Amino acid sequence: MPKRAKKGFTLIELLVVIAIIAILIALLLPAVQQAREAARRSQCKNNLKQVGLSLMNYHDVHRTLPPGVTVAFTGVGTSNGFGWTAHILPFFDQAPLFKKLNSKIAYTAAPNAALMSTILTAVRCPSDAGPDQDTTGGVADMGTSNYVGNYGVGMPSLTANPRDVQGIMGANTKVRIRDCKDGMSNVILAAERRNPKICNLAGWSVAGGAANTAGELGSCTFWGATQGVAADYAINPLPQSTAPGTLALYQILGTTRSGDVGDNVAGGSNRLTGNLTGDAAVTSVQPWTLAAAGTVKINKTLGNVNTMAGDFQDGTTVGFSSWHTGGMQAVLGDGTVRFLSENIDSTIYENLSRRSDGKTLGEF
Numbered sequence: 001m002p003k004r005a006k007k008g009f010t011l012i013e014l015l016v017v018i019a020i021i022a023i024l025i026a027l028l029l030p031a032v033q034q035a036r037e038a039a040r041r042s043q044c045k046n047n048l049k050q051v052g053l054s055l056m057n058y059h060d061v062h063r064t065l066p067p068g069v070t071v072a073f074t075g076v077g078t079s080n081g082f083g084w085t086a087h088i089l090p091f092f093d094q095a096p097l098f099k100k101l102n103s104k105i106a107y108t109a110a111p112n113a114a115l116m117s118t119i120l121t122a123v124r125c126p127s128d129a130g131p132d133q134d135t136t137g138g139v140a141d142m143g144t145s146n147y148v149g150n151y152g153v154g155m156p157s158l159t160a161n162p163r164d165v166q167g168i169m170g171a172n173t174k175v176r177i178r179d180c181k182d183g184m185s186n187v188i189l190a191a192e193r194r195n196p197k198i199c200n201l202a203g204w205s206v207a208g209g210a211a212n213t214a215g216e217l218g219s220c221t222f223w224g225a226t227q228g229v230a231a232d233y234a235i236n237p238l239p240q241s242t243a244p245g246t247l248a249l250y251q252i253l254g255t256t257r258s259g260d261v262g263d264n265v266a267g268g269s270n271r272l273t274g275n276l277t278g279d280a281a282v283t284s285v286q287p288w289t290l291a292a293a294g295t296v297k298i299n300k301t302l303g304n305v306n307t308m309a310g311d312f313q314d315g316t317t318v319g320f321s322s323w324h325t326g327g328m329q330a331v332l333g334d335g336t337v338r339f340l341s342e343n344i345d346s347t348i349y350e351n352l353s354r355r356s357d358g359k360t361l362g363e364f
Contacts, residue, residue: 040126041324044146044192045337047122051147051190052331054091064176065189068149068156068169068253069226070103081107083252084149084169085123085223092122107225116224117141123223127323130195134220144195145223145252148320150188152353153257155318156249166354168333169253177333181356184333188352191330191340192322193221193254194299219251226251250318256353258296258318295346296320298328340364 009017059065066087070080080103089098100115107116119132125146135141152167162173168189169175180187199220226249296319320340322328327341330352340349344364351359 037127037324041329044125044127044322044324045329047125048147048190048192048329048331048337049335050092050122051085051088052333052335052337054088055189056335057091058088059177064174065168067162067171067173068151068165069171069249071171080105080112081225083223083225085120085145085147085252086225094120094122113141116143116222118143118224120145120223123147125192125194125322128195129323130197130220131199134199134222142220142222142224144199144220146192146195146221146322147190147223148193148221148250148252148254149190150353151249151253151255152355153255153350155258156253156255166357167253167255168355171249175355179355180333182351182354182358185336186352186361187333187355188330189333191254191320192324192328193319194321194323194328195220222251254320255296255318256320256350258294295350297346298340298342298344298349338364 055065066084068084070082070087082101082103086098086101086107089095089101097115097118101112102109105112107113117133117135120143123145124132128146131144133141133143149169150167151170152165154166156170162170165173165175168180168187177184196219298319299321300319320328320330324339327339327344329337329339331337332352340352341364345362347359348362348364351357351361352364
């Protein structure tokens with residue numbers, strides 16, 4: 001009997017099968033990526049919810065919400081420079097770390113300096129691929145964060161009277177729930193801030209290095225305190241100076257509006273200009289000098305009006321931002337976490353950051 005010929009794929013059939021498989025993979029990959037981003041965004045939402053609960057638990061214990069940063073001027077009080085997240089550590093399972101911190105000394109002194117570099121996943125958004133630590137030569141290595149407190153409107157400033165801060169947190173503030181006359185469901189407690197791809201204060205300092213044409217450098221957000229480069233911060237980083245400037249409070253606090261006259265400093269302008277040290281080399285290149293008066297929109301980065309092209313791209317901003325598509329997440333005073341669109345009405349957005357403006361909010 002003649003042998004029956006064996007059946008098999010021709011070359012053309014094989015190529016067609018491979019092409020079909022490639023098309024299916026190409027169609028499936030975006031769906032997989034979207035599913036992964038949805039999971040990361042969900043985890044970020046859970047992180048913010050824990051932050052909100054921790055802030056409320058802090059209020060239950062201390063009868064006030066934590067200050068944005070603890071500072072003292074020359075000869076007045078105790079100054080450790082701790083940021084608001086450091087104050088709520090015991091309330092999200094970080095009591096051992098909190099107990100190791102010495103609140104009677106500066107965050108730059110031992111043992112605080114080493115502890116400030118701790119990586120806390122609870123305050124890191126999984127969608128943010130930025131560094132977990134900044135070790136680029138500041139006054140102390142710092143663990144990064146993706147959540148900043150709500151300063152309200154105006155540029156975050158140490159010189160503002162705590163009572164004039166219209167948000168929830170500022171330097172030495174002691175805001176109570178009863179101070180939020182608009183209702184806790186109508187005010188932001190904390191919200192997201194994306195970090196640049198490379199943490200480096202040289203990203204906004206002429207004295208610190210070359211131009212950042214790639215747009216990847218920038219000042220990161222930290223959980224423990226603000227950061228500084230010795231060359232750019234001639235003042236004590238606590239600070240203990242009669243004219244401390246802003247000490248980069250935007251690294252732990254966020255604003256919805258750059259300074260107009262009377263925004264949060266009674267009878268004066270809070271659109272800060274100049275620099276921290278009086279050093280001509282860094283005059284007019286700090287982020288707060290570049291934020292024109294008006295709403296600091298979500299995911300908006302600071303513009304460039306100097307020769308340091310690209311320095312303020314990526315994550316360097318004084319507002320709120322994220323790597324989520326289309327907006328960012330914020331925890332409100334009632335503990336709910338809301339996704340706020342980049343296209344949110346500017347008036348509603350600013351009113352959300354004020355705790356007692358008496359304005360009625362629309363849909364958001």
